[in-house]
C-alpha cells in the first residue's frame with residue numbers, strides 16, 4: 085500500500101478530509117494535478133471564504149494557503165503536478181506526473197494502491213460549446229475560472245469591456261474579478277426572468293452600474309480574431325451589443341472525466357458518481373465529497389462535507405458502516421437530480437440531507453416517503469439554486485416526488 089487513504093483533489097473537500105483522517109492516525113496522500121494545492125480558492129482573490137472554518141472573512145488564496153498548511157502540519161503527504169488518469173478496483177490508481185513518480189515506473193506513470201480512495205475533484209463550468217451559442221470563435225471568451233487564473237495568478241487583463249453571461253453567484257465573482265483590474269463589464273445577461281443568485285447579491289450589478297438583461301440570450305458571438313460584439317435575443321427581437329470579451333459563467337457540472345472509463349456507477353442527473361448518504365460509491369473502497377457530487381456549493385460546505393465523509397471512511401475502514409444500499413427513487417419532471425442516489429440502513433449520514441436541484445422554475449411540494457411515512461416540503465426554487473431536505477434515516481427504500489402546485 086502506498087497509503088491508507090489516497091485523496092484525489094487537494095481543494096477544500098480533499099484537504100479537510102486529509103486533516104480529519106490524519107487526526108485518526110492514518111497515512112494519507114493527496115494528489116493534485118495543479119502545480120499548487122488549494123483548489124479553486126487559490127485563484128479567487130476575493131471574499132468571502134473561511135467563515136465556517138476559521139470564523140473569519142478571508143480571501144480565497146489566504147484561505148487555500150491556510151488549509152494546505154494545516155494539512156501539511158497534520159502530516160498529510162501532498163503530491164502536486166500529479167494527474168490521476170484511471171481508477172481501478174482494488175482500489176488502485178494510475179497517475180502521471182512530470183519526471184519520475186515516487187514509487188512508480190520511469191516515464192512519469194505509476195500505479196498507486198491504498199485501503200480506500202476519496203474522490204474530490206471538484207466541478208467545472210459549462211463551456212461555450214455546450215451552450216450552443218452561434219457565431220465565430222474569436223479570442224476573448226473565458227469562463228470565470230479561466231478569467232480568475234489570468235487575472236489573479238497571471239496578472240493579465242484579457243479584455244476591457246466584456247459581457248457576462250449568467251447570474252449564478254459565480255457571475256458576481258466574475259464582476260469582482262473584473263473590477264480588481266479596472267475591467268468594466270458592459271452587460272450581464274440572463275435567460276430567465278430573475279437573477280439566479282438570491283437577493284441581495286442580485287442587486288449588485290445595478291449597484292456598480294452594470295445593466296442586467298433578463299429573459300435575454302446571447303444568440304451569437306461576433307469578431308474574427310477578437311470578440312467585437314454579441315447578438316442579444318430578447319422576446320423574439322435581436323440587437324447587437326459591442327464588447328471585447330464574453331465571460332461564460334456558471335452551469336457547474338462535476339469534474340468527472342475520470343469516471344468515464346471507471347468501474348464506478350455514475351448518475352445521469354449530476355454527471356458525478358452515485359453515492360449513498362456516507363459518500364460511498366458503488367465500489368465501497370471509493371468515496372466522494374465536495375463539488376464532484378453535484379456541481380457548485382460554497383467552499384465551507386465542501387470543507388464540511390470532506391470532513392464528514394472522512395469520518396464515514398474511518399467507520400468504513402473499521403467495518404462499522406452498514407453493508408448494502410437501495411436506490412433512491414426520484415420522480416417529477418422538474419427534478420434535475422437528487423443526491424445521494426442510494427441509501428443504506430443506518431444512522432450518522434455524512435451528507436447534509438437530501439440535496440436536489442430543479443431544471444426549471446418550480447413551485448410546489450417535495451414528497452419524501454420512507455418506512456411508510458410521507459413528509460411534504462413546500463419548495464419555491466430556480467434552476468441552479470440549492471435545495472436541501474431532511475434525509476430519512478430508517479431502514480427501507482426512500483422515494484422522492486416533486487409535485488407542481490396546482
Ligand SMILES: Cc1cc2nc3c(=O)[nH]c(=O)nc-3n(C[C@H](O)[C@H](O)[C@H](O)COP(=O)(O)OP(=O)(O)OC[C@H]3O[C@@H](n4cnc5c(N)ncnc54)[C@H](O)[C@@H]3O)c2cc1C
Nearest residue numbers: 093095096097116117123124132168205206374375382383
Ligand atoms: C469563480 C468561483 C468563485 C467562487 N467564490 C467563492 C466564494 O467567494 N466563497 C465560497 O465559499 N466559495 C466560492 N466558490 C466555490 C468554492 O471555491 C468551491 O465550492 C470549492 O473550492 C470546492 O471545493 P472542492 O474541494 O470540491 O473542489 P475544488 O476546489 O475544485 O478542488 C478540486 C481539485 O481537484 C483537482 N483535480 C481535478 N481532477 C483531478 C485529477 N484527475 N487528478 C488530480 N487532481 C485533480 C483540481 O486540480 C483541484 O485542485 C467559488 C467558485 C468559483 C468557481
